[in-house]
Amino acid sequence: MRKKSSVPYIRIVMLGSGNVATQLAIALRQNGFHISQVYSPNAKHAQALAKTVKASPVSALGKIEKTADAYILAVKDDAIAPLAKKLKLKDKLVIHTSGTAALSILSPASSNTGVLYPLQTISKERILIWRKIPICVEASGKPAKALLDKIARRISDRVVSLGTEERRVLHLAAVFACNFSNHMYSIAARLLKKQDLSFSLLIPLIQETAEKAGALGPDLSQTGPAARRDEKTIKKHLKMLSSDKNYRQLYLSISKSIREK
Amino acid sequence: MRKKSSVPYIRIVMLGSGNVATQLAIALRQNGFHISQVYSPNAKHAQALAKTVKASPVSALGKIEKTADAYILAVKDDAIAPLAKKLKLKDKLVIHTSGTAALSILSPASSNTGVLYPLQTISKERILIWRKIPICVEASGKPAKALLDKIARRISDRVVSLGTEERRVLHLAAVFACNFSNHMYSIAARLLKKQDLSFSLLIPLIQETAEKAGALGPDLSQTGPAARRDEKTIKKHLKMLSSDKNYRQLYLSISKSIREK
Numbered sequence: 001m002r003k004k005s006s007v008p009y010i011r012i013v014m015l016g017s018g019n020v021a022t023q024l025a026i027a028l029r030q031n032g033f034h035i036s037q038v039y040s041p042n043a044k045h046a047q048a049l050a051k052t053v054k055a056s057p058v059s060a061l062g063k064i065e066k067t068a069d070a071y072i073l074a075v076k077d078d079a080i081a082p083l084a085k086k087l088k089l090k091d092k093l094v095i096h097t098s099g100t101a102a103l104s105i106l107s108p109a110s111s112n113t114g115v116l117y118p119l120q121t122i123s124k125e126r127i128l129i130w131r132k133i134p135i136c137v138e139a140s141g142k143p144a145k146a147l148l149d150k151i152a153r154r155i156s157d158r159v160v161s162l163g164t165e166e167r168r169v170l171h172l173a174a175v176f177a178c179n180f181s182n183h184m185y186s187i188a189a190r191l192l193k194k195q196d197l198s199f200s201l202l203i204p205l206i207q208e209t210a211e212k213a214g215a216l217g218p219d220l221s222q223t224g225p226a227a228r229r230d231e232k233t234i235k236k237h238l239k240m241l242s243s244d245k246n247y248r249q250l251y252l253s254i255s256k257s258i259r260e261k
Numbered sequence: 262m263r264k265k266s267s268v269p270y271i272r273i274v275m276l277g278s279g280n281v282a283t284q285l286a287i288a289l290r291q292n293g294f295h296i297s298q299v300y301s302p303n304a305k306h307a308q309a310l311a312k313t314v315k316a317s318p319v320s321a322l323g324k325i326e327k328t329a330d331a332y333i334l335a336v337k338d339d340a341i342a343p344l345a346k347k348l349k350l351k352d353k354l355v356i357h358t359s360g361t362a363a364l365s366i367l368s369p370a371s372s373n374t375g376v377l378y379p380l381q382t383i384s385k386e387r388i389l390i391w392r393k394i395p396i397c398v399e400a401s402g403k404p405a406k407a408l409l410d411k412i413a414r415r416i417s418d419r420v421v422s423l424g425t426e427e428r429r430v431l432h433l434a435a436v437f438a439c440n441f442s443n444h445m446y447s448i449a450a451r452l453l454k455k456q457d458l459s460f461s462l463l464i465p466l467i468q469e470t471a472e473k474a475g476a477l478g479p480d481l482s483q484t485g486p487a488a489r490r491d492e493k494t495i496k497k498h499l500k501m502l503s504s505d506k507n508y509r510q511l512y513l514s515i516s517k518s519i520r521e522k
Contacts, residue, residue: 179485181442224440
């Protein structure tokens with residue numbers, strides 16, 4: 001009966017002030033949620049994000065309100081468990097945003113827990129199109145699931161229910177697809193810099209590579225010396241990398257992996 | 262005096278029928294050049310591309326016309342030298358499209374030679390936006406340079422004059438930025454497949470990673486367990502990869518390289 005455009009009045013406390021906390025709080029606020037408080041042990045950080053999303057800044061755990069609908073722990077993986085142990089929120093929905101942490105890590109804080117893992121590389125500087133970001137959700141039970149889905153579906157068109165193990169594999173895959181491919185760009189940038197060549201020359205190539213993998217799939221998209229078994233070019237490249245053992249070794253092992261496919 | 266939109270009447274013979282030959286012939290034809298012949302030892306391949314660009318197919322070297330303005334050898338690196346030795350074109354402009362082959366490899370064919378290296382991953386299936394593709398040019402002398410520039414500038418807004426050594430470094434950088442990052446996508450796809458998870462989940466992440474590297478540069482864009490020295494997650498990931506020594510080794514060495522930055 002309710003139209004999608006009607007705004008549910010849901011109060012959320014955001015714990016954290018880093019990249020994910022910032023971008024998620026903004027997305028929630030833009031989609032009509034009420035961020036009542038932003039918590040960070042660093043008062044300045046709490047203030048900065050609180051101002052952006054019209055919330056109250058809190059830097060003492062004791063001052064966190066007990067009556068919000070949901071509490072999102074968007075903090076580093078190692079900080080989730082210690083923080084959860086200090087929160088006593090009975091049956092309020094407590095959420096973390098990690099790709100690897102178990103759901104049960106939140107149990108000390110509440111009987112209703114959930115995971116809301118946005119599958120994206122998130123920095124404060126970038127404007128994100130949240131509607132297209134896959135959000136992986138996992139919940140401790142039906143009441144938690146209902147509210148978690150309501151939150152996730154309001155900011156993204158692609159909400160996927162995944163168990164902890166599946167989410168961990170997805171996170172590992174994302175490390176290869178995002179962090180490791182970005183490191184390949186970094187190596188390329190450094191090789192170019194030595195010759196005073198601009199990294200911007202590679203941008204159309206990098207973007208086409210990403211789009212092509214999306215359209216054809218990465219296996220069909222594979223090109224280059226290793227894929228066509230062009231040993232002559234591979235030898236030349238290894239010689240060019242002889243002054244840099246680290247890159248030479250990576251070139252060798254990635255080329256080997258491509259050939260073995 | 263001449264407006265950019267006026268079409269110079271330039272006759273080009275395309276030697277080759279693969280990905281680069283096909284896409285380049287189409288781009289040239291679309292920009293008003295006349296492709297007089299398409300040569301391939303495989304008559305069917307010659308016919309297919311010739312039909313697309315309204316040229317005559319040729320599968321015997323002896324039938325290649327001697328009076329075109331330019332001859333483009335868009336063939337595999339190993340095939341350039343043998344082909345150049347069989348062509349006797351006096352002072353006609355003879356061009357190759359390789360990232361690594363020297364310019365001098367074309368000397369047996371003509372006294373006027375050039376390189377036209379498009380910095381892009383090229384497959385027949387994709388529509389390319391040639392205007393944005395950097396084209397690296399190198400020429401044997403002024404007359405060659407003049408015609409080569411005329412051809413390159415007509416299809417791209419980004420024509421860069423590079424010597425052989427610089428072009429080779431650019432090609433090596435492109436192997437990292439394109440071929441190796443695509444292999445990272447492939448590994449991610451295989452990890453997901455084992456869990457029946459769709460590769461499409463990663464597409465927004467892959468595209469944002471590419472765009473972010475273009476906007477912020479790859480060093481500032483680097484995120485993930487290795488960048489934040491999250492040894493606990495790295496250990497978990499290595500354990501998850503224990504059944505796949507190859508991927509485990511790549512994970513280790515790329516993470517090490519990220520940390521050493």
